[in-house]
Amino acid sequence: MxxxxxxxxxxxxxxxxxxxxxxxxxxxxxxxxxERAQTHAVEHEVRWDQLQVEQTELAKASLIDERARRELGMQAVPADRTLHLSVDPxxxxVSLSQPWIERPSGARLSGVRAAATGPRKPDNASGTRRASPAGAPRAAPTGAPPAKGVRQ
Structure with missing residues (x-):
């Protein structure tokens, strides 16, 4: 046993x-x-950082401007054709701000309608003036018609 x-x-x-x-x-x-998973995680993190740096580089205004001029044939809008509106919160x-024209500091606009310092030509056939919408592009392709609502 x-x-x-x-x-x-x-x-x-x-x-x-x-x-x-x-x-x-x-x-x-x-x-x-x-260990393999941690190595892959580090590699992915390094790649993510590289992509963020690359995105930051590509988002620089100078690169965007150069590419728009080169590939799209866009040109900068001259200052005398730009209208700046400022809204007091x-x-x-709404006040009209035109840096190339000397205006008294107290000049205000009621709403978006206002007279500039001198007579201006109408933008369309009906004889009315239009202001560019907020965020409208500042450059237009050469030879192409202007975008709707953008002053030319």
Whole structure:
């Protein structure tokens, strides 16, 4: 009976040893996978930083301006054809700001309609003047008709 007990303990010892080897092997495999995943994460982070730097470089105004002139044939709008409107957030009054024309500082506009310092030609056939919408492009392609709502 003691021999059976010893044989059973030896059998359990072998099974436990095989379980230990298997669990250590699995732990090593998981550790290797973790290391690979961390390496890939670092590579992705480096690539993300490179893409952000590249995006910042491409978004520079000088590069956009040069590309618009070169590829789209756009030209800058002269200052005498640009109208600047400023809105006072408190009084909600609109003022006309033309840097090339000396104007008294108290000149205000009611709404968007106002007379400039001198007579101006109408923009369209109906004889009305239009102001450019906020964010309108400042350059127009050469030889192409102006965009709707953009002063020419």
């Amino acid at each position: 003691l021999a059976r007990f010893n044989l059973m303990l030896a059998f359990l010892l072998v099974i436990c040893a095989l379980g230990l080897v298997t669990s250590q092997h699995r732990a090593r495999k998981l550790f290797i996978d973790l 408190v009084t909600r009054s």
